[in-house]
Amino acid sequence: DARVTQTPRHKVTEMGQEVTMRCQPILGHNTVFWYRQTMMQGLELLAYFRNRAPLDDSGMPKDRFSAEMPDATLATLKIQPSEPRDSAVYFCASGLGSRYEQYFGPGTRLTVT
Amino acid sequence: ILNVEQSPQSLHVQEGDSTNFTCSFPSSNFYALHWYRWETAKSPEALFVMTLNGDEKKKGRISATLNTKEGYSYLYIKGSQPEDSATYLCAFMAGTASKLTFGTGTRLQVTL
Numbered sequence: 057d058a059r060v061t062q063t064p065r066h067k068v069t070e071m072g073q074e075v076t077m078r079c080q081p082i083l084g085h086n087t088v089f090w091y092r093q094t095m096m097q098g099l100e101l102l103a104y105f106r107n108r109a110p111l112d113d114s115g116m117p118k119d120r121f122s123a124e125m126p127d128a129t130l131a132t133l134k135i136q137p138s139e140p141r142d143s144a145v146y147f148c149a150s151g152l153g154s155r156y157e158q159y160f161g162p163g164t165r166l167t168v169t
Numbered sequence: 170i171l172n173v174e175q176s177p178q179s180l181h182v183q184e185g186d187s188t189n190f191t192c193s194f195p196s197s198n199f200y201a202l203h204w205y206r207w208e209t210a211k212s213p214e215a216l217f218v219m220t221l222n223g224d225e226k227k228k229g230r231i232s233a234t235l236n237t238k239e240g241y242s243y244l245y246i247k248g249s250q251p252e253d254s255a256t257y258l259c260a261f262m263a264g265t266a267s268k269l270t271f272g273t274g275t276r277l278q279v280t281l
Contacts, residue, residue, distance in 0.1 A: 099271040112268055155201050157215030
């Protein structure tokens with residue numbers, strides 16, 4: 057049963073620290089997405105990749121967030137330095153392209169104190 | 170900024186009731202409309218991906234219709250069960266990009 061995996065599942069850190077979240081997309085999927093769930097915004101897209109190339113990261117605060125896909129089996133989302141307002145659940149999703157459903161990982165719950 | 174709206178925001182029905190929700194999206198530059206089911210403390214799961222005007226899709230007791238010309242989709246649940254309790258999200262895709270814009274969801278609670 058193919059699934060998107062994310063690590064860590066929970067992260068508590070202090071303001072100013074670096075946070076790295078990892079995602080393993082489903083093997084064979086060529087698009088990978090990072091979303092953030094907040095109370096106010098619901099699910100907001102932070103960045104996405106197709107065939108490992110970044111296509112859109114307009115939803116990310118550029119000064120502190122960065123997203124990469126070092127290889128086809130790993131996507132990372134990094135926050136440096138973290139701030140309390142970054143506290144949220146971060147979801148990774150993968151898919152086969154525009155007209156196919158996205159498969160979501162279990163999420164990383166980030167708390168920045 | 171694409172505007173995807175869902176109504177109602179929340180809904181409380183009894184077991185056995187049939188119900189429906191609405192998703193409104195821009196009628197221009199349509200590419201695809203997704204529906205997802207999101208249970209509390211879990212992650213969203215895909216229900217349908219709809220691409221053609223007039224599309225109707227069905228999965229068990231859940232079905233959806235699509236009108237791209239007027240910019241809306243309906244999700245129907247027939248004979249609601251407590252396990253249908255979840256937030257139902259629609260998401261709109263414009264052009265040929267893979268980027269989805271999600272609505273804020275309809276939260277359904279089904280009680281016995």
